Amino acid sequence: MATATPSNYKASDIEVLEGLEAVRRRPSMYIGGVDHRGLHHLLWEVIDNCVDEFLAGHADTIKVTLHKDGEALTVGDNGRGIPVDKHPKYKKSALEVILTTLHAGGKFSDKNYARSGGLHGVGSSVVNALSSEMVATVHRDGFEWIQRYKRGRPTTPVKKAKPFKGHGTLIYFRPDDEIFRRIAFSTETIRQHLEDISYIHAGLKIRFTDEAKNETDEFYQPDGIKAYIEKLTKDxxxxxxxxxxxxxxxxxxxxxxxxxxxxxEATDEQIRSYVNGIRTHAGGTHLNGVRSGILKAVKNYMDVHNVKPKGVSISAEDIREGMLGVVSVFHGDPMFQGQTKEKLNNPEVASIVEGLVRPTLETWLNNNASIADSILGRIILAARARQASRDAVAQVKRKTPGGKRTSLPGKLLDCRSNDAGESELFIVEGDSAGGTAASGRNSRTQAILPLRGKVLNTESLKINKVLANQEISDLVETLGAGVGANFDIHKLRYNRIILLMDADADGYHISTLLLTFFYRHMPELIRQEKLFIAQPPLYRITTSKESMYALDDMHKEQILASLAANRKVEISRFKGLGEMDASQLKETTLDPAKRVLLKVEIESQVDADETFHQLFGKDASERYRIIMSESALADDLDV
Structure with missing residues (x-):
């Protein structure tokens, strides 16, 4: 790589991105990506602004409409309406300032919004920047006001359209197909999100209309999160x-x-956390406070009542196993990690939440002796199961400081490094691809574990049957962190586990089977963001001057469209990883500086559980139903 020197690095090389150009140039910084999740994040930003009006006491209804083509939405509330008068500093309508300027809004002080989710002041302007069309309609001061935008820039001034008695704001937006890989909003994703919001904000009325299906759903939960936990238990x-x-x-x-x-009686812990109505998927200090408060309350109760089970010690994991909960925090000045608000960072919240949970839970247990006995029985059962699993499954450890290595599967091509933090394991489909990957890897930090044939379907299988399978057993031994209730993330031998399969139907099938195993028996691996899926290219595009690689058909067409029409192009399709030589695989898939990895995340526990059950459960009718309902979307099958 060329290095800048004083002779070729000048003031003229400094680029300043004005207005919302930075958002269009680096959209992932603001919405997390340009995939399905990033697309829906645009909608969440607009909805959050409506919720803020509800939290401020000025609105009680939100309406969301997905238009017929499935690529544009309108979101409205009956709040105060965005101000349209001229801003004293910028000399233009406050509406235009808010929708075209980063960090502009009324939420930086507590004068208008005591508690808000949109504190960064970038949500609406980011949506505007990443939309090919936006129309803002404001009802206030006895009139309807309208302004139109295109890719973040106003195309009309704010116009007084007509007299209007009501009040509120409507935002119509169409995401830009120059930014997003595919624009296809999911009605189910939207419906689920809106239903969740209705539970978190008791008393808020939400109406969702899907014009294509001519369906309208209404969400209203006066009992709030108490009703929510009943729903989660049932679902x-x-x-x-x-x-x-x-x-x-x-x-x-x-x-x-x-x-x-x-x-x-479930074996997992699930506490959904929210801050000012926004789901914090990665938790944060409020969730830490809940966990700490529960742990101290239960241990205090056990000490006071002299509950000391013989033969086992009670750990935090035993106490939390099977817990299902919802915690919702409203804070006047929340500090989120990143614009997508995945995690709360306010340090003082942990002690505030713990200070509430610990004494109230301990009092509740003391006042409900029969319930406390049932809970303690559940906790002791978890501890005994964990001890039994610990005794049954041998733990595999990385090299000791003296260099001694425990026995590992013979087909594993391990890396030389003893530092788990820099090591990564590629799980590769077949010996042929495994050999190619072994030749192209960085042997110091990259290990290769080839798998033979289709992996066992572990859905609905007990752990003893799962471990009886040689391929799965080899995988568990290689990772070294145990399995099931005995899984310990701190003993994991690699910082990244990467699934590397052929870019065809068989490869996708094997990847999904492995995902089923990890989700059912090592979910902490996914929660701790250690599991990834490699993206090997499907095509190689060669011209007289260079070779380029395309991940899929759409990517191939984009590359071809960027080439001059008169250039001679040769296109070859890889039928599998074995067709690549080591240098090609290294360049496209193994080299951290050039590769693309998909991080495996659990966005919805309910949806993930249902999907795996439908795809790999014993009921074949579920799979048939999915195939028939989704078949219309399959334009081109790779069979």
């Missing part, structure tokens, strides 16, 4: 250990906290 088919739900709430002026909780 996820979790058998509760106790019917009566623990609930607590407090508003100290700075932070309002609401928590509902119950233990179930």
């Amino acid at each position: 996820e088919k979790k058998k509760p250990v106790h019917e009566v739900i623990f609930s607590t709430e407090k508003d100290d002026g700075q932070v309002k906290t609401e928590l509902v909780l119950r233990w179930t």
Whole structure:
């Protein structure tokens, strides 16, 4: 790579991106990506602004309309309406300032919004920047006001359209196909998100209309998160250990906290966390406070009542196993990690939430002895199961400081590094591809584990049958972190686990089978963001001067469109990884500086559970139903 020197690095090389150009140039910084999730994040930003009007006490209804083509939406509320008068500094309408300027809005002080999710002041302007068309309609001051935009720039001034008695704001937007890979909003994703919001904001009325299906859904949950946990229990088919739900709430002026909780017979822990109505998928200090408060309350109760089970020690994991809960925090000045607001970082919130949860849960347990006995029985059962699993499954450790290595599968081509933090494991389809990957890898930090044939379908199988399979057993030994209840992320031998399969139907099938295993038996691997899917190219495009690689047919067409019409082009399609030589595989898939990895994430526990059950469960009729319902979307099958 060429290095800039004083002779070729000048003031004229400094580029300043004006207005919203930075958003269009680097959209992932603002919405997390230009994929399905990033597309829907545009909608969440507009909805969050409507919710803020509800939180401020000025609106009670939100209407969302997905238009017939499935590529544009209108979101409206009956709040105060965005101001349209001229801004004293910028000498143009406040509406235009808000929708065309980053970090502009009324949420930086507490004068208009005491608690808000849109504190960064970039949401609406980012949506505008990434939309090929936006229309803002404002009802206030007895009139309807309209302004139109294109890719972040106004195409008309703010116009007084007609007299109007109501009040509120409507935003119509169409995401830009120059930015997003595919524009296809999911009605189910939208519906689920809106339903979640209705539980978190008790009393908020939401109406969602899908024009293509001519369907309208209404969401209104006056009982809030108490009703939400009942829904989650039912939807996820979790058998509760106790019917009566623990609930607590407090508003100290700075932070309002609401928590509902119950233990179930499931083996996973699931506490959904929200801040100012926004789902924090990565948790944060509020969730840490909940967990710490629960741990201290249960341990205090056990100490006071002299509960000391013989033969096992109770860990935090045992106490949290099977917990299902919802925590919602409203804060006047939340500090989020990133614009997509995945995690809350306010340090003071942890102690505030813990200070609420610990005494109220301990009192609740003392006042409900039979429920407490059921919960403690569940916790002790988890501890005994964890101990049994610990005894049954041998843990595999990385090299000791003296260099001694425990036995590992013979087909594993391990890396030389003993530092798990810099090491990564490629799980490769077949010995042929494994050999190519071994030749192209960085042997110091990259390990290769080839798998032979289709992997076992582990859906609905007990752990003893899963471990009886040689391929799965080899995989578990290689990772070295155990499996099931005995999984310990701290013993993982590699920082990244990367699925590297052929870019065809068989490769996708094997990847999905492996994802099923990891989701069912090592979910912490996914929660800790250690699992990835490699993206080997499907095509090689060669001209007289260079070779380029395309991930799929759409990418191939984009590359061809960028080439001069008179250039001679040769296109070759890789039938599998084995057709690549080591240098090609390294350049496209193995080299961290050039490769593309997809991070595996669980966006919705309910949806993920249902999907795996439908795809790999024992009921074949579920798969038939999916195939028939989705067949219309299959324009080109790779068979």
